[in-house]
Amino acid sequence: MRTLGKVVTLVAVVAALGVVGWRSTVDGAQAGATISGTIKFTGTRPVMAKIDMSDEPVCKGKYPAAPTKEDVIVNGNGTLDNVFVYVKAGLPAGFKAPAVATPVVLDQDGCRYHPHVFGIMVGQSLSIKNSDGIAHNIKAKGVKNRPFNISQPTSMTTARTFTAAEVMVPLECSVHGWMKSYVGVLPHGFFAVSGTNGTFSIKGLPPGTYTIEAWHERYGVQTATVTVAGTATKTQDFTFAAK
Ligand SMILES: [Cu+2]
Numbered sequence: 001m002r003t004l005g006k007v008v009t010l011v012a013v014v015a016a017l018g019v020v021g022w023r024s025t026v027d028g029a030q031a032g033a034t035i036s037g038t039i040k041f042t043g044t045r046p047v048m049a050k051i052d053m054s055d056e057p058v059c060k061g062k063y064p065a066a067p068t069k070e071d072v073i074v075n076g077n078g079t080l081d082n083v084f085v086y087v088k089a090g091l092p093a094g095f096k097a098p099a100v101a102t103p104v105v106l107d108q109d110g111c112r113y114h115p116h117v118f119g120i121m122v123g124q125s126l127s128i129k130n131s132d133g134i135a136h137n138i139k140a141k142g143v144k145n146r147p148f149n150i151s152q153p154t155s156m157t158t159a160r161t162f163t164a165a166e167v168m169v170p171l172e173c174s175v176h177g178w179m180k181s182y183v184g185v186l187p188h189g190f191f192a193v194s195g196t197n198g199t200f201s202i203k204g205l206p207p208g209t210y211t212i213e214a215w216h217e218r219y220g221v222q223t224a225t226v227t228v229a230g231t232a233t234k235t236q237d238f239t240f241a242a243k
Pocket residue numbers: 111135136137173174175176179
């Protein structure tokens with residue numbers, strides 16, 4: 001009887017999986033394929049200019065030494081930080097990504113945006129936070145999305161959403177000219193940003209052949225075609241050269 005019980009449970013689980021679809025498994029991990037890789041950097045590392053925050057002692061006081069611009073951050077292992085990697089094309093026709101209820105948080109802290117580069121889904125809430133308590137004014141300069149201009153005179157949080165796919169929407173502060181951030185808006189969740197180890201991973205993909213694009217704010221875009229099936233992981237590295 002015990003064995004029969006297990007079989008019945010297994011059948012129930014398989015049935016549930018069929019209902020939930022390929023995106024989920026019983027333990028919450030994503031099914032589907034993975035594309036992961038490393039963003040390599042070659043050439044001479046550019047030196048980023050220091051940001052003079054003398055006019056904003058609150059921000060200046062948050063750094064032991066003058067912070068630098070973030071256009072190009074080459075990691076210690078020779079990889080590139082802040083590269084937005086995403087599925088540009090190839091999802092099955094009629095594919096509809098499930099909505100994500102969790103907001104993406106963009107924090108203004110130390111007169112810089114955290115994160116500097118990030119992704120969000122169409123309709124997903126962007127929670128714009130002022131942790132500095134001094135005036136910031138954030139502007140979104142999208143083309144497909146209606147621009148916004150939000151004054152945040154003190155510590156506060158403002159929510160916004162984007163209505164159309166757009167890679168990338170620049171964000172900037174009209175009070176502090178050095179403050180810049182970039183958000184990639186997509187109709188699905190298949191995106192990632194390389195971090196301090198230069199790697200990225202896009203999980204839960206249905207089988208297919210995809211155009212993967214890697215975007216960097218100074219070095220532009222690169223694309224690759226990657227075919228995946230089942231739950232396999234494919235490696236796709238990108239290399240950006242100094243300009
Ligand atoms: Cu500001």
